[in-house]
Amino acid sequence: MAYEMDWRAGLGSLLNAGEVDVTNQPLAIQIEGETLVPLRINPAGEWSEKRATWRDLTSRWASVTKGLNATQLAAMRHLFEHSARAQLVKLSHLDPAGLDLLEKCITSGVSVFADTSRTTVLRPVAPDPQTVLVITQHEDGSVAVAAGAETAVGAGAETAVGAGAETAVAGVPSEAPETTEAVCRSLGPRLEALRGRFVACAGLKAGVNEELNTLAAVQARWEIPATQANEFWANYAKRLGELGVLSRESMNLTQEHVFGPPQLCGLLRLNEMNPKLVEIRWTVRRRSASAAVEVALDPNTPDPEIQAAMQGVGSLGGWNESEIQTFFTKKFPIFELDRIREFIKTINVSERAEVKISPELQHIQIFSDGPVLDLRIDQALSPAQGTPRSDDTAPDFEADFGELPEGEPRGWGLRYRLDLGLRLGQEDLDTKEFLAALGRVERWWQTPEGNWVDLYAAKNQQLKRLIREFTDLGLNDFSGSADFTVGISNFGLVSALDALAATRQFSGDWEHAVNRLVDPPEASTPTLAQGTWRGYQEDGFRWMTARAEAGLGGILADDMGLGKTMQMLAVIAGQKLQLADSPADCAAVFVVVPASLIGTWEEQASRWFPNLRVYTQRTSVGKAAADCQRVAREVQQADLVLTTYTLTRMDIDFWQTQSFSGLVFDEAQFVKNPSTATHKALVRLRAKWAFALTGTPIENTATDLWSIMSLTVPTVLPSLPVFTRRFAAETLSDRSEAAAELSDRVAPFLLRRTKDSVAQELPEKIEQIVSIGLEPVQRTWYAKYLTAARAQAADANSPRINILTALTRLRQLALSAKLIDHHAHEDGAKVTYLLQTLEGLRDDSSSTSRQRHQVLVFSQFTSFLAILREKLDEVGIDYAYLDGTSRDRDRQVARFQNGEVDVFLISLKAGGFGLNLTEADYVFLTDPWWNPAVEAQAVDRAHRLGQQRFVNVYRLVAADTIEQRVLELQEKKRDLIGAVLSGQENREVSAGITLDQLRSLLS
Structure with missing residues (x-):
């Protein structure tokens, strides 16, 4: 009984038979003149002489013949062993037994090419039949296709080998192809030995003959229903004829069923398994005079017409071959729907295919x-x-x-x-x-x-x-x-x-x-006991008054010297006037300041608003009930209660029981660290509104600003962990975006004016960097410590404190070798420069009629100030001195402001706030460090309201030292302050000085 299988699969296998099985490769023989040359398939799928010589095929090494068809290999070996002479096989060598062996090679599947174009092969003359496909059409329209045999004389495209143009094997029609006759003529008498044994016919593609023989061996037969017959005639019959595997009658039958060229058709629809995907269901449509056939597209089809149609569509997208294959099988994300729709329009306009869109996708919008x-x-x-x-x-x-x-x-x-x-x-x-x-x-x-x-x-x-x-x-x-x-x-x-x-x-x-809030209404400013209001100060008063009346608060971040204290006192005085008719609602304002500014607040309150009742708590309230009651009575009778940060922290259990109308935190950078006990105590205070006064709301990181906002308007920013996480974002863009958002959020509650923008009457401030080379001994010490510091930084496990210590040593050496070696005979390049400059300024003041010069000298190292003191004493220059341990602060300031001395030596920490030194016209910063805000505060001791002269600022930088790297870090820190306080965008946010930044100072 004939073997039956799905007709599409069976015929498709035959049409794809050109794909050679690498484990069972066929062999061939090429007749070149009289010589028989063996051939095998190369990796490109083409016939080749490489590794196919008779010596290769008869080798005893299995690796040489691995993968070759065993039956064909054995047949060719037998031919060689019988007919070879001098490792060659020629037509003249073939005796009757040799012809039998050649015929056996052909029947085993070896292709023997009779021409160099390899389009014509030899086949034995009858009685051996030729394997073909036979198509039978039934009356009901159904079709049968069977693999069978047809004698050579019935093949319809064969010519006897060795015959002339008029000599044909019996049964071959006179219209035999001219190409075959030409081949026979070209062979001439050389093939006389093959006469009567073989015929020349069109060759089959490598692998097709083997597949055809396999189908014949199992008597393959397919019954194609009438409903599928048109599909067979349109998509299979013509290609089988082109492949050369049909009988002559079947070829004639195929010509009676002609279908037009293929047309690609598509339907854009949702994927059935995943509604987030869309796909184009592609089909191939062919038309005849009376019917149309449409079947699913096989993107891998060898049909050249369909492949050409696919190429035509792909060319619209400019794709390569692999991209075209992908397009016809791809499932697209739903969000690409608009792009796919546009491409479908292009396809339809080009008429290279026809694609429709399913109704379910017609109205979906992306x-x-x-x-x-x-x-x-x-x-x-x-x-x-x-x-x-x-x-x-x-x-x-x-x-x-x-x-x-x-x-x-x-x-x-x-x-x-x-x-x-x-x-x-x-x-x-x-x-x-x-x-x-x-x-x-x-x-x-x-x-x-x-x-x-x-x-x-x-x-x-x-x-x-x-x-x-x-x-x-x-x-x-x-x-x-x-x-x-x-x-x-x-x-x-x-x-x-x-x-x-x-x-x-x-x-x-x-x-x-x-x-x-945005445009504070006009409000009458309280009358000043002396002096006049400046316009920007009136604006500041209205800005704070509007927020206080709304039960909010904020940060007044004006530059140093613009009158923040006076503006805040005016708000307190204005509140007292407004609530004069209801004293019960006018509770005192609680003002917390550094201890050094107690006197300043008392003095300014007395000067500007002497009617304010000020109560100052200079000592701890204590735990005794009587003491608490006494202070509580004082608070109830006051308009302004003044105390220090330290005392507030100590007595917070008492202060949190008091009701205040408002809170004021002066020099609020003192509580920039939210983890300190002082900050945690201040949060417990109770009032309707709260303001912070500071010229530097951000000194190091954005957390400084969060800390101050949490004391004034805590509902503006999220919790500290969330806030910190945002500013620790991995990407620069995220940090910049966070900085811009922070600036926007705090903008309604942060008022910042610079002296340049509002105090036009201030004289010019001239700043310059002075580069100073190190002295010899100083340079030697610096090089030694730099080598050790770099080794410390190179150690990935080195603690941060060790690197900071190494940097501190280098900074000290940039000032003077005596800060490391007390016995060094050099004072240091900066000491020498300062002494020469100070003596020059003194001489300049003496030789002219101009007002004498007065100088501020700042350093972070009191040990360096000690060296300067010693040298000033030696040259007879009198000076004032202030550091964190000084107990006569007011006296030292008065000596300088009153003109008793012309030089004021100040530690940077002690002189960063609360000083008014407008008599100075020269400022020297001897040792720059990474935070520019600290330096700016120091400079603002002189460049503030009340200054009448140009202020000359000199930053002394030791050449070829880490101080030059420090200036680069200062610029990054200015970026942070500018991005948040000035609303600038796309600035990098530097979250504190990192370990990598510390190491970079040593590179």
């Missing part, structure tokens, strides 16, 4: 941008409605900001209900669902109506960052509803959200409150 935002803020809520969230998402202010008294943390102001609506096209989104998706890691989200939106779009990522900020502040995590409450302190965050909104509807309450 949004590469975010939804339209509708923002609404309702009227102010009642206290009960505005209670902070109590669920787990709200920040733990006690844990994050320190222990708090009963009630809310200060800085909320009034509460408002905020609602956020979202629309994509004509579809209103469920805000809660969209924001929940935005918080996940997925990129694309499908709306209920089937549309898709890119969650990674810039607008959506901005919205995500803002929602994360709301969540971090405990305002809402959007797990329960799409609306939430905000305080007026969140104005900066709401403004950022408003920038993304297409429409907005704000209540009158909110707009009124915001307008008062």
